[in-house]
Amino acid sequence: MISREEIAKQLKKYDKKKLAIATICSHSALQIFHGARQEGFRTIGICTPDRRELYESYPLAAPDEFIIVNKPSDVLSEKIQSQLLRKNAVIVPHGSFVEYVGEKNICDSFQVPMFGNRLSLKWEGDRKKMMSWLHQAGCHIPRHFETPSQIDRVVIVKFNGAKGGRGYFLANSTADFEKKMKKRIAEGLVSKEDAETPNIQEFINGVRYYPHYFQSVLMGYRKGEKERTELLSMDKRLESNVDEIYRIMAAGTLQELDINPTYVVTGNAPITIRESMMPELLSIGKRVAATSKKLFGGIVGPYCVEMVVTPDLTPYCFEISARIVAGTNLYPMGSFLSAYLFKEPMSTGRRIARELKLAGKQNRLDEVLY
Numbered sequence: 001m002i003s004r005e006e007i008a009k010q011l012k013k014y015d016k017k018k019l020a021i022a023t024i025c026s027h028s029a030l031q032i033f034h035g036a037r038q039e040g041f042r043t044i045g046i047c048t049p050d051r052r053e054l055y056e057s058y059p060l061a062a063p064d065e066f067i068i069v070n071k072p073s074d075v076l077s078e079k080i081q082s083q084l085l086r087k088n089a090v091i092v093p094h095g096s097f098v099e100y101v102g103e104k105n106i107c108d109s110f111q112v113p114m115f116g117n118r119l120s121l122k123w124e125g126d127r128k129k130m131m132s133w134l135h136q137a138g139c140h141i142p143r144h145f146e147t148p149s150q151i152d153r154v155v156i157v158k159f160n161g162a163k164g165g166r167g168y169f170l171a172n173s174t175a176d177f178e179k180k181m182k183k184r185i186a187e188g189l190v191s192k193e194d195a196e197t198p199n200i201q202e203f204i205n206g207v208r209y210y211p212h213y214f215q216s217v218l219m220g221y222r223k224g225e226k227e228r229t230e231l232l233s234m235d236k237r238l239e240s241n242v243d244e245i246y247r248i249m250a251a252g253t254l255q256e257l258d259i260n261p262t263y264v265v266t267g268n269a270p271i272t273i274r275e276s277m278m279p280e281l282l283s284i285g286k287r288v289a290a291t292s293k294k295l296f297g298g299i300v301g302p303y304c305v306e307m308v309v310t311p312d313l314t315p316y317c318f319e320i321s322a323r324i325v326a327g328t329n330l331y332p333m334g335s336f337l338s339a340y341l342f343k344e345p346m347s348t349g350r351r352i353a354r355e356l357k358l359a360g361k362q363n364r365l366d367e368v369l370y
């Protein structure tokens with residue numbers, strides 16, 4: 001594990017007036033570059049050749065400079081790391097960054113300063129740790145089943161790693177679980193290795209919300225407050241095929257048609273929540289941030305708590321994304337909530353750059369970079 005001291009050492013060599021915001025060209029990179037530019041930062045896109053055209057097609061969100069790599073995980077190479085260090089780069093890690101490079105590689109061998117607390121990636125990458133984080137934050141969480149033999153209700157079966165829902169399935173009994181698992185292994189949707197450690201969770205029926213929080217360690221809401229949890233926006237993920245599965249049901253029931261819902265994220269849609277539920281949503285964000293302090297020194301910057309709200313208005317939290325989520329891409333010019341926080345259009349990407357700028361001005365970069 002690279003220590004805070006090692007990153008602080010790298011940072012000492014930086015020209016603080018010339019910080020550049022860098023990330024891999026994927027996931028929420030357009031928004032990150034766009035927001036960074038709005039705050040006056042130079043931007044660097046680490047890009048595979050096939051992606052360059054997309055970024056050049058949006059001049060206001062294109063990075064000022066491309067570093068072309070054969071594959072995203074090349075950022076780990078000594079050559080690219082020293083290039084980034086020479087350019088005073090600060091990395092903004094997003095979901096694809098973590099997936100392509102690997103949480104362990106980032107924590108053990110990526111020397112470039114990153115926005116946020118890289119320890120949070122360890123907690124989001126391990127389902128047991130993440131559920132314990134939610135539990136300790138006092139959130140309602142779905143019931144967990146240690147073994148398939150315990151299944152006594154509808155469950156969702158998940159697999160390790162940020163796989164965008166690939167291979168997940170629903171089961172309503174032990175026998176149903178065994179049958180569906182076998183089928184998935186045979187179809188190559190789930191590896192034998194992953195099949196050995198399924199995460200079996202109670203399926204919560206309701207409406208999903210994915211609120212986007214930002215933990216600022218530099219400003220409070222009221223005088224004397226040193227930090228604040230901002231609820232900047234929210235979205236709902238669109239997952240194929242489950243989110244439009246009703247369309248095929250014109251031809252029969254799912255059982256008759258032998259169709260299983262799948263949960264592969266294909267995009268995001270805007271959503272809002274009853275104002276009467278906002279205190280609870282804000283409280284969840286605050287509790288998750290407060291608990292993270294005890295667990296690993298605290299989350300810094302953007303995160304999301306994935307939840308399902310049931311008909312009795314209970315939010316059941318089933319996942320934390322401890323970094324910027326792609327649902328924030330809906331709001332490059334700010335959201336229906338950021339409008340009440342900032343006079344200017346404030347995306348999550350811009351919010352990151354704003355915090356970095358403020359930290360630089362206050363000589364507190366070590367508090368937002370690790």
Ligand code: AMP
Pocket residue numbers: 142156158164165168201202203204205208237239263306308318319
């Ligand atoms: P995850 O990998 O945990 O983000 O799950 C992927 C998707 O599966 C979510 O976006 C939800 O649509 C669905 N999902 C996950 N867990 C649950 C749950 N406990 N109850 C209902 N739906 C869930």
